[in-house]
Every structure is written in C-alpha cells, then in structure tokens.
Amino acid sequence: MTEHLRVTRDGAVAVLTIDRPEKRNALTAAMWAALPGVLAGLADDPAVRVLVVTGAGPGFCAGADIADLLGGPDAGDPMAQLRRDNLAAQAALRDFPGPTIAMIRGHCIGGGVELATCCDLRFTDPTGVFGVTPARVGIVFTPTSTRQLVRLVGPSTARYLLYSGELVDAATALRTGLVDRLLPAGDLAGEVRRFAEVLASRSALTQRAAKEITAALAAGDDEDAVEELAARWYRETASAGELAEGVAAFTERRAPRFPWRGQATGSP
Known part of the structure; x- marks a missing residue:
C-alpha cells in the first residue's frame, strides 16, 4: 500500500482505490510516480486475476493535482517529470496482464479519464460526470492520452471534449462509447463485483x-x-x-x- 493508493484483495479480484477524497481523489505527482510500482506488484501476484480501479468516496478521480503542474525543476518545461510519470502510470495500467475495470462514481476528469481509458472496461452509474479538460489550463494532452480517447469515442467526439473542456453526464458517456455500461443507482459495486468474478472464472x-x-x-x-x-x-x-x-x-x-x-x- 502507498499513501493515497489503497489495495485490497478478495479472492482473485484486486481493487485499487485512489484514496484522497478530501481532494476529490486528485493525483499528486508522488501518486503518479507510485502507480507503476503498485500495479507491478499486483501484476506479479499469481492470485490476482482481475483488477478493479476506483475512487474513494463519491468521486472517481478529479485528475492531476493542479498544485503540482508547475512544480518541476525545469522552468522551460515544468511538467516534464510529471508527464513522464503520468505516461508510465498509463502504460502500467494499459499493459496489466489481466482484465481491468474502471468503476466510476461522480467526477472522472482529466487524469481520471486518462486512467479510465487505460482500463479494459468502464462501468459507471448516474452520478458519473466526465471531462477532458486540458484546454481549461493550457495543457496539451499527450498523443498517448489522445490516442486512447480517439479509439473509444472517435475523432469528432474527442475534439468536442478536448476543444471545450465541457463536462458530460453518464448517459452521454455511454452513448459516445466513453463507458461500456451505465448501471442504476446502487447497483454499480455489486455488478462490478459480479462481473469481475465472471472474468476470474474464465x-x-x-x-x-x-x-x-x-x-x-x-x-x-x-x-x-x-x-x-x-x-x-x-x-x-x-x-x-x-x-x-x-x-x-x-x-x-x-x-x-x-x-x-x-x-x-x-x-x-
């Protein structure tokens, strides 16, 4: 376990929880840097067949912590190290050997969308709110993140999200392909668990x-x-x-x- 990255196991299913609810589970630079190691430990565990990624409290992940965006030592590129750690975290999640499911409640914004799109599947409930927000703060989304987004929703919807930074609801996310299932309120955790157990049996x-x-x-x-x-x-x-x-x-x-x-x- 790493601070703010909590891992639990139940049989063949592991759950990685982003646990910083007081900051809407925004990821600090240290959390981005720690994610590959946490995921490597789970990938090397022969008992883990399926990974669920979620957020503590009412939200999934509000993205990168804004306070860390300009904290790098290079004045010309203050996000250089954060960008490297972000891409390494995405690769570790994308390349996880078993099936991965993002269980999304509430806000899934910016870096939260990056993590969710690196999972194999995305389940949400009516509280889900999604946004790709680099245009709000003057950041260029990396080609890796953009590619993942385009593969799911197509170039037109990707442009809509990237250009505007507007938030979309769970129904829109389902319609555009950003999520795979929209479950009734109260059913999300139970259905994710049921489906994860199905995957673990295959x-x-x-x-x-x-x-x-x-x-x-x-x-x-x-x-x-x-x-x-x-x-x-x-x-x-x-x-x-x-x-x-x-x-x-x-x-x-x-x-x-x-x-x-x-x-x-x-x-x-």
Missing part, C-alpha cells in the same frame, strides 16, 4: 490473447503479424491444457477448472 490465457490481439488491431498492426500473434496464443492455450479443460467442462456440463492460473511474463 480462461486467463484466452483473456491475455484477446487483450493483446485487440490492442494490435486497434493500433493498426500488420495483418500477418496479428495472425501470427493469434496463432501463438492458440498454441499456448492448447499446450497449457486450457482448451482441453474447456471442452471437457462443456461436455460434462460443469464449470471449467482452467489449469493455468499464474500471470505470464509476456506473449507466448
């Missing part, structure tokens, strides 16, 4: 394959390279016994007991 290798293949397709990778990636993952699921167990469980009308439970260190 083939981890199939999920790893799907994660890498969808990322490669979204990045526009060469078709032959994507085909080879899929073929390597297919061979891995077969050799690990995942495929045989899945077929046996289906035939015997029982829940599968997939043999591969650890976290791989890379693609097969």
